[in-house]
Amino acid sequence: QVQVVESGGGSVQAGGSLRLSCVVSGGVFSTFAVAWFRQVPGKEREFVGRIRSNSGTNYVDFVKGRFTISRDNAKNTVYLRMNSLKPEDTADYYCAAKTVDYAGHPYVNANEYDYWGQGTQVTVSS
Numbered sequence: 001q002v003q004v005v006e007s008g009g010g011s012v013q014a015g016g017s018l019r020l021s022c023v024v025s026g027g028v029f030s031t032f033a034v035a036w037f038r039q040v041p042g043k044e045r046e047f048v049g050r051i052r053s054n055s056g057t058n059y060v061d062f063v064k065g066r067f068t069i070s071r072d073n074a075k076n077t078v079y080l081r082m083n084s085l086k087p088e089d090t091a092d093y094y095c096a097a098k099t100v101d102y103a104g105h106p107y108v109n110a111n112e113y114d115y116w117g118q119g120t121q122v123t124v125s126s
Contacts, residue, residue, distance in 0.1 A: 009120030022095030033101035038091035
């Protein structure tokens with residue numbers, strides 16, 4: 001049984017940084033593609049970025065240059081490093097994993113992922 005657990009959320013001032021962690025257990029971690037999504041109340045969950053099993057990444061435009069996703073296969077963990085945070089980055093951040101991951105497909109839709117964490121809250125104050 002695959003489990004996904006996020007941590008690292010919190011409150012930070014605009015311009016600050018946070019690093020979120022996502023531990024995926026119960027499967028062969030090195031084969032998972034893992035994505036980060038975020039959601040604010042009343043809005044749909046939106047794609048932030050993804051890291052493939054080969055560590056290739058893709059990001060949504062509004063976080064490019066500010067957010068970085070990395071993975072440590074020895075720790076079954078994916079990280080989301082968020083720099084230059086803005087108040088509009090305030091959201092619940094979710095980690096999602098999938099095993100089928102074809103090259104050339106961006107996998108930006110939430111329904112394309114099989115396993116989800118419970119989310120971690122990020123608040124950026126101005």
